[in-house]
Amino acid sequence: MYSFEKNGRPQSLASLDVYNYENSSHLHLDDDIFQYEKSEQEKALVRRIDLLILPLICMVDFLQFLDKSTINYAAAFDFKEDLGLVGSQYSMIGSIFYAGYFVFQIPNNYLLQRVPLAKYIGTIVFLWGGVLTAMAFGKNFSQMMAMRFLLGMFEAGIYPSLTLLVSTFYRRTEQASRLGAFWLCNGFALCFGGLIAYGIGNMEGGIFKTWQWIMLIMGIVTCVMGVICFMFLIDNPKSPALGLNAEQSVLVEQRTRDNAVFRTTMIKKHQIIEALKEPRLWCLCFAALFLNVQNGGITIYNTQLIAAFGFNQLQSVLLSAGSGISDIIYICTSVYIVTRKEGRVLYTAMGLMGMDLIGLLLLLLIPSPKLKLIGFYLCWPYAATYVLILTCITNNVSGYTKKIFYNGMVTIFYTLGNFVGPFMMVEEQKPSYYGGMIGYLCSCFMCIVCLGFARWTMARVNVKRSQHRPDENKPVEEDQTDKEDLGFIYLL
Secondary structure (H helix, E strand, C coil): CCEEEECCEEEEHHHHCCCCCCCCCCCCCCCCCCCCCCCHHHHHHHHHHHHHHHHHHHHHHHHHHHHHCHHHHHCCCCHHHHHCCCCCHHHHHHHHHHHHHHHCHHHHHHHHHHCCHHHHHHHHHHHHHHHHHHHCCCCCHHHHHHHHHHHHHHHCCHHHHHHHHHHHHCCHHHHHHHHHHHHHHHHHHHHHHHHHHHHHHCCCCCCCCHHHHHHHHHHHHHHHHHHHHHHHCCCCCCCHHHCCCHHHHHHHHHHHHHHCCCCCCCCCHHHHHHHHCCHHHHHHHHHHHHHHHHHHHHHHCHHHHHHCCCCCHHHHHHHCHHHHHHHHHHHHHHHHHHHHCCCCHHHHHHHHHHHHHHHHHHHHHCCCHHHHHHHHHHCCCHHHHHHHHHHHHHHHCCCHHHHHHHHHHHHHHHHHHHHHHHHHCCHHHCCCCHHHHHHHHHHHHHHHHHHHHHHHHHHHHHHHHHHCCCCCCCCHHHCCCCCCCCCCCCCC
16 A cells, blocks of 8 residues: 655555645655555556556557558558549548547547446447448548548547546556556557558559558458457456455555546536636646647648658658657656656646747758758657646546546547648648648647646645645545545646
8 A cells, every 4th residue: 555654654645645745835745755655465456457458458549540640641652642632632631530529529428427438448449440441442532531520430539538447447646657658559650650551552463552451451450459349348446357355455445546536427517517617627628729739730741741851652651650759759758757756747748848849940940851850750749748638637637527527628629639730731831831830839839838827726726735634535435526625636
């Protein structure tokens, strides 16, 4: 069990619900004071959870990113020409995915609270795999628009579902590394997606075009993964698959209290109203919007931007794997920082967006192709930033309905950003796309402002609560929100 010492007396982390107060004269738990360790039983439990859950959710995340990015690789292999795309039609096909993503968010929030989480994940994975397979047979702009819309609908539930799954099984102090683990798979998808497309691009002959093979192969693999998740993924911390002994059953109760996730199928309207009144919600939502404006544009124009630096089709596809490596480095670095130094989640997110600003400036202002490529690789910290935004929510929002609502709202704004992003890449401005680069610079700056304000609002509450700690905690079954629980301290 977690414990630490204060004034020479052992204290329970479960009773404190925090590993860092904001720096203040009232109370500050620094690295020397705050020390904790898990029992051997809990370590064994966490290893078992990791073994049963992480491989599946990592693979799902890998496939969802790769699947929605297939048109990026297809664009390097006559996709536009075969479909007869002109003007902004390619951008529209890229953006319509997020229209479907947006439309399904409200139904998704309802289903997350009403149906078994693991079965839901397996179902939507299978469905979007089927849609991607069908996309290989699209003949024109209209058909591809319709199928990309459906692909967005079925992928819409996956990030909120996986985030909720992590917050259900893991302590608050464990969540950043687990969220980082499955978001790392976005980077691996960028790496392997480029390599897979490069390999398929070297295939000759066959009954399908190169871009059709990409969609067909990935769609079938995703359908198989959906069946595996439906059959084997668990969503209950007390699942028989975990083989809990008596001590571990007690630990599960303690861990549930710590992560403040008590599953209920009742939708509590007062928790939604409370969330809507919080400035923090809107700060995190707009931060997600601003950082994903760039994501929406650069992800589907990845290979085309690199080709504009002077590389041929196959070279640009191969070099696009470097953006995945950059993504992995950013996520690993950010997770390392926040898991070893308390109070640095949102500060780290702000620093990452600062690096993004530098990369965009290189793309916009420097004429050298080699320096532009370096700038391009610097422009991928927004995935790591989004991981930290989700970590902030899982750590700092309690109340089951409120947590789902927060994740849903942030996902909606994530969707809006991704929808807008491709339209900033105007075809008439290629190869520099200077209008898009300027827009992304402004978005990065506004994201930093929003993150800073969100942190300030929570830090202010921490200082007040550190002066007036309640004598005892309420039972976790009461499903209190972080606002109702006066003993709840935000992890910044």
